Amino acid sequence: MKFDQEKKPIRENLFTxxxxxxxxxxxxxxxxxxxxxxxxxxxxxxxEDFERLPLSRMGKLYSYTAVYQPHKHFKVPYFAGYIDLPxxxxxxxxxxxxxxxxxxxxxxxxxxxxxxxDEDKDEVIGPKFQPA
Ligand SMILES: [Zn+2]
Numbered sequence: 001m002k003f004d005q006e007k008k009p010i011r012e013n014l015f016t017x018x019x020x021x022x023x024x025x026x027x028x029x030x031x032x033x034x035x036x037x038x039x040x041x042x043x044x045x046x047x048e049d050f051e052r053l054p055l056s057r058m059g060k061l062y063s064y065t066a067v068y069q070p071h072k073h074f075k076v077p078y079f080a081g082y083i084d085l086p087x088x089x090x091x092x093x094x095x096x097x098x099x100x101x102x103x104x105x106x107x108x109x110x111x112x113x114x115x116x117x118d119e120d121k122d123e124v125i126g127p128k129f130q131p132a
Pocket of ligand 1: 045047
């Protein structure tokens, strides 16, 4: 990180701390379903009254792919996949490779929060999952 560079989350209210911590999901107060981060309206009952719920940092790899489509910020190929959390929700996220632990459907994955790209003078950070 360069001098006076600030960390900026890719979306506000994504983490329990502004730039780190757990992902924030929600419990719908009307129907009790657990909902993924950044949800505005409940998928089940259209309710909008939620309780904040820090989500587990550990999940299982449901499926993944190597992405070859050019991306403004990611060098191709990069990996992306779906992570099933114990709360019963499935998240889509970029994946980080880990030496000696190739991606395998069903494997344990852990949340990491790290720099995604630089933007003006700031460092944009966001969630990724890597093999645990
Ligand atoms: Zn609901």
